Amino acid sequence: MRSKTCIQCGTIFQGRANKKFCSSSCKNEYHNEQYRNQNQVLMRLDKILHKNRTVLKDMYAVYRSTPVSLEVLKARGFHPDFHTHIFTSPAGGKFTMVYDVGYKQHFDNQIQIVEHDVEA
Numbered sequence: 627m628r629s630k631t632c633i634q635c636g637t638i639f640q641g642r643a644n645k646k647f648c649s650s651s652c653k654n655e656y657h658n659e660q661y662r663n664q665n666q667v668l669m670r671l672d673k674i675l676h677k678n679r680t681v682l683k684d685m686y687a688v689y690r691s692t693p694v695s696l697e698v699l700k701a702r703g704f705h706p707d708f709h710t711h712i713f714t715s716p717a718g719g720k721f722t723m724v725y726d727v728g729y730k731q732h733f734d735n736q737i738q739i740v741e742h743d744v745e746a
């Protein structure tokens with residue numbers, strides 16, 4: 627037994643070397659906070675990805691495979707840094723996907739949008 631500091635509330639307590647919490651309620655509180663923080667990270671990312679998917683779907687409904695400027699998508703709240711995976715078409719084109727819709731970048735910031743279900 628030795629003096630320890632609870633990593634949740636800062637209370638000094640006596641415990642084994644590997645003990646981190648003064649009580650089970652501090653232990654629960656700590657893990658609940660960790661879980662909440664993890665969820666907040668995922669929720670922030672989900673929100674950006676879902677917005678990107680909506681913008682791509684809306685643009686695909688209008689433009690189909692006609693090239694469109696990436697700037698048009700950005701003006702609608704599209705964030706090109708956030709995507710889910712890369713889809714390589716049978717013809718060899720690489721598409722940056724957001725779930726089931728994505729795009730291939732051409733020269734001069736023009737993109738071509740495709741819809742493609744996931745086959746994993």
Ligand SMILES: [Zn+2]
Binds near residue numbers: 632634652
């Ligand atoms: Zn504590």
